[in-house]
Amino acid sequence: MTSISKRQRLTAVLFILFFAILAGLTFFSSTLETMMLPKVITEKLVSKTLVHHVNGSGVLTPRKQVELLNESGSKILKIHVKENDEVKKGQKLVTFDSSELDEQLYQEEMALKKQNMNREVLKENLKIALRDGDEQAIDKAKRDFELDNMDLEIAQRKLNKLRKEKADKQTLTAPFDGKVTKITEEISMNASQGGAILTLMDSGKGFEFLFAVDSGNTALFEIGSQVSVRLVKDNRLVNGTIQEIVVATKENSEDSTEESSYQVVVSITDDGIQGGEQVSLDIKKESNEKGFALPKKWVHKDATGSYVYVVEEKKSSLGNTFNARKAYILTGDSTEDEVVAVSGLSPQDEIIIESSEPLQEGNRIRIY
Numbered sequence: 001m002t003s004i005s006k007r008q009r010l011t012a013v014l015f016i017l018f019f020a021i022l023a024g025l026t027f028f029s030s031t032l033e034t035m036m037l038p039k040v041i042t043e044k045l046v047s048k049t050l051v052h053h054v055n056g057s058g059v060l061t062p063r064k065q066v067e068l069l070n071e072s073g074s075k076i077l078k079i080h081v082k083e084n085d086e087v088k089k090g091q092k093l094v095t096f097d098s099s100e101l102d103e104q105l106y107q108e109e110m111a112l113k114k115q116n117m118n119r120e121v122l123k124e125n126l127k128i129a130l131r132d133g134d135e136q137a138i139d140k141a142k143r144d145f146e147l148d149n150m151d152l153e154i155a156q157r158k159l160n161k162l163r164k165e166k167a168d169k170q171t172l173t174a175p176f177d178g179k180v181t182k183i184t185e186e187i188s189m190n191a192s193q194g195g196a197i198l199t200l201m202d203s204g205k206g207f208e209f210l211f212a213v214d215s216g217n218t219a220l221f222e223i224g225s226q227v228s229v230r231l232v233k234d235n236r237l238v239n240g241t242i243q244e245i246v247v248a249t250k251e252n253s254e255d256s257t258e259e260s261s262y263q264v265v266v267s268i269t270d271d272g273i274q275g276g277e278q279v280s281l282d283i284k285k286e287s288n289e290k291g292f293a294l295p296k297k298w299v300h301k302d303a304t305g306s307y308v309y310v311v312e313e314k315k316s317s318l319g320n321t322f323n324a325r326k327a328y329i330l331t332g333d334s335t336e337d338e339v340v341a342v343s344g345l346s347p348q349d350e351i352i353i354e355s356s357e358p359l360q361e362g363n364r365i366r367i368y
Contacts, residue, residue, distance in 0.1 A: 037366040038357040040324070042311055042350045050287035050333055050340050052220055056211030056264065057232075057280040063205035063267055065181060068093065072169045073193030076185060083183055086203070087174045094172035094197055101166045108159045115152055122148055178202050181275070206269035208243065209279055213262050216334065218245055220285050221264050229268060232278040240266040240281070289333040291340040298353055299331070299339060306331050308345070309352035309359055311367065324352060324363045 070076070074096035081093055122145050129137035182199040213221075221242050229240040243265045266281070287293075298308050305328050312325040329344035352359065359365070 037364050039368045040352045040365045041354040043353050048293045050293040052285045054283045058209030060207040060277045062201040063208045064202040067196040070195050081180050085180045089176050091174045098170040105162050112155050208267045210263045210265045229279050229281050238270045240268045243267045287333045289340045291342040293338050311350040322365050324359045324365050326361050
């Protein structure tokens with residue numbers, strides 16, 4: 001073999017070796033570069049409906065209960081009921097000492113009796129004047145008789161008023177069918193005028209409880225709609241009715257500002273309820289808005305709007321690469337943890353849910 005052919009072979013081997021080393025370096029540098037890229041975790045979009053979930057709890061209290069007062073401040077002689085007694089409208093509950101009124105009545109009755117006796121004298125005077133034909137005496141007798149009529153009417157009205165006052169003040173009756181929930185004053189206590197004697201619950205109104213909700217969930221409750229309420233004690237379900245939604249204002253003690261929340265009032269009418277029971281409810285309602293329900297932690301915001309990072313694949317002869325792309329979305333209905341992406345995404349999108357480094361638009365990434 002000549003020296004020329006040996007050189008050609010050596011040159012060919014070196015040439016091949018050069019390209020092999022070059023390919024190896026290229027592959028190694030590409031692999032090293034890929035290893036240095038941000039590592040991300042992705043998740044495919046899944047069609048899922050947003051579900052609002054509200055929990056509430058509270059204590060059942062009577063919907064209507066009133067304190068019956070000692071309006072006159074009279075001494076209590078007898079209380080005819082006990083706590084937890086059921087009473088009917090008009091039933092006697094309390095008897096008061098009416099001795100002062102009795103004395104006034106006696107004096108007025110005696111005065112009226114005396115006036116009626118004097119009336120007989122006036123009648124006799126008129127008869128005598130008519131018999132004698134004395135015009136002056138007749139006129140005087142008629143005037144006296146007319147004045148007596150007026151005094152008699154005034155006395156009778158005063159007596160009737162005292163009798164009514166005694167009837168009103170001597171006894172306290174139930175203003176409606178109900179249940180005695182509390183007795184405040186006892187017999188023979190030094191009563192105070194306007195003080196509460198007992199508390200009466202209106203049995204026909206049932207019971208209620210209320211619980212707080214945020215403004216985003218008030219739309220879940222419709223006045224008059226039915227809900228299931230659980231009695232904690234025996235785990236029994238009873239029917240409840242949404243009665244009202246009221247604004248409750250809380251004061252922030254740190255900055256003295258006020259923030260608004262809402263309270264939902266639920267009424268319950270059930271024969272087995274006594275009041276004071278612990279209750280709870282659990283309401284779930286699907287959103288009517290169409291789109292993809294996403295965890296809020298996946299969604300970012302900038303000056304343009306809300307967006308999520310999605311994977312963008314680029315194919316080439318040297319291999320496929322992956323980049324992070326901002327997909328701007330229009331958001332809709334939301335819960336505490338999730339939000340509906342109404343537009344901006346397709347079922348094929350792969351969402352970047354976690355990254356080893358902060359991402360920017362167009363960053364190359366490595367999918368874990």
